Amino acid sequence: MLIVKRIPWITLGLLILTYGTLGWSLSEAQSPWFVWLVLVMSLLLLVGTLTAPYSTLAKYSVVLLGSNTKTFVAAVLGAFLFFMMLAWFRIFLDTLLIVASAILARIDFQSAGFREGQAFVVTCVFSVAGVGLGAFAYTAITQKVWF
Template structure:
């Protein structure tokens, strides 16, 4: 992939949005397990965005196979909607991160980058942004 086709603006947005997440987590003085959970959640988000749509529809069909499962999904969705309203600020931060990640995925797809390389590049920039935010917080407040 030529250097001019790399979506630098999208990657910069991902770096900035994940650095704010790193800053916020550092501000709460989170434990190592919280950092690991955040890294796993970031990687899961990126994996779900790079999985082909046919596999996603397969997993959704498993979730909605019976009435009981459909009811459980509806209850969980209602609970998540309640949390979204109750913690609107957290929801907006999460929406920013997800939107920036989706933008990078779309730009990589438009540029013709393979899914594995798109996952690798998005993961590197996301985790680098997370670490950068934590580092900046430590440098300023330590």
């Protein structure tokens, strides 16, 4: 019963809501199955990156910025991403909201004393459940399943 009290329920509710809007948007756009697959893989990559220890991230950033050529490519990619952020501001804000809720979940799990593996599993489960609930809610409302 002690672990149930330690789980940050408000943060997980926010996580479900943000990923639910993503599932709703993809259902509304009638995305094909491979888009959903890419979304789930990206979701797992995002959560894995956020729950990884910072020493591991520092090790990979040294590889990314190890030479002048790699640093130049990273700077050009950053400039391109900044341009995309300005061009598609609405999509950027949605993405920023999703990343912010995942970061909040990471911080809350870390402050509650959970290990990285536990935080990863719980965050992944709630994120995928949020996408699925958003898609289900869109389908249920538009198909008038309950009416």
